[in-house]
């Protein structure tokens with residue numbers, strides 16, 4: 001459940017079980033052990049987790065259900081009270097979760113193993129391996145920022161990372177498995193280097209030299225950590241894609257202050273301009289929280305106008321969710337959920353207009369596309385470097401290949417594009 005970081009860890013946990021002789025089964029198949037890697041970024045995520053556990057228990061009444069992840073870290077006893085849960089383990093236990101679950105599964109009563117945030121000091125190395133095309137590689141964990149709405153740093157501990165050399169070794173394993181694209185992920189990814197005295201740029205440079213990986217994407221980076229050097233490096237690299245995901249959260253400096261974010265709208269706009277100067281075709285995705293306490297109509301209009309001005313390719317919209325233990329809980333001037341929903345709808349409309357316009361601007365151009373294995377309606381899909389989704393007639397020989405594709409037309413009223421492969425120009429390292 002949850003973010004790309006959790007996804008990479010879930011895949012690594014699954015490998016622990018497979019190396020222990022277990023076979024992974026589908027969600028509708030009977031299982032002996034179910035492991036839930038939970039998320040707790042919003043109230044909705046907590047509810048979803050409880051529902052999934054109940055569903056797993058109904059489908060596998062005799063299975064051992066073990067829950068780990070951020071919800072288990074923050075409120076272990078809440079999860080222990082959910083019918084069907086046998087074992088609750090902290091984020092510290094992920095490194096040897098397989099062993100823990102096996103040694104604990106005999107006992108036949110619910111067991112809770114919690115730990116304090118201050119004890120979250122170990123680093124669980126992880127990358128995903130169950131997707132043929134791209135892998136999510138965890139490079140950093142934890143966060144030292146204290147944004148007023150966020151519980152992640154309580155669930156994940158302080159910012160830490162493994163040495164660049166260890167990350168490179170994992171990227172080489174991913175390349176050896178035949179995957180061509182890596183998405184580097186973390187909690188505060190750009191804060192890489194905090195515990196090793198290295199920098200995020202050191203990491204990018206080292207990864208750029210890994211044989212066999214042809215593309216990298218940075219899953220997300222805080223605006224105050226997106227330096228000119230990083231921008232210049234990505235612009236000059238033929239492997240780091242022109243795709244940036246940068247959390248804004250609000251287009252109002254008053255609200256950014258209340259959120260305890262580390263930049264102003266002017267600083268944010270300056271980062272966007274720097275990216276666009278170096279990579280005019282860059283896809284910029286922005287996170288926005290709607291309905292934060294104190295967000296009056298005027299403050300929301302400021303956010304809306306700011307988004308129109310910086311014109312990102314995509315807006316990830318999150319209605320504010322009050323999280324226990326965060327400063328935002330005690331803040332005055334709460335925004336009614338009905339008002340927040342109206343604001344979400346307005347931003348969703350703006351997002352689909354901007355997303356479509358971004359793709360339309362690329363029509364007629366030829367772009368490199370890495371094709372995935374999914375087939376739908378006789379078509380297959382892939383993404384350009386700057387994250388435009390392209391569809392072409394299905395051809396199994398194109399899976400996991402990078403091809404030059406002419407972007408021909410918009411696909412219906414979506415932001416997808418129909419493409420034409422210049423078959424003569426198929427490029428592959430095989």
Ligand code: SF4
Pocket residue numbers: 143144145146147150151152153187188222
């Ligand atoms: S930067 Fe802020 S929002 Fe992001 S994980 Fe850290 S505390 Fe949470």
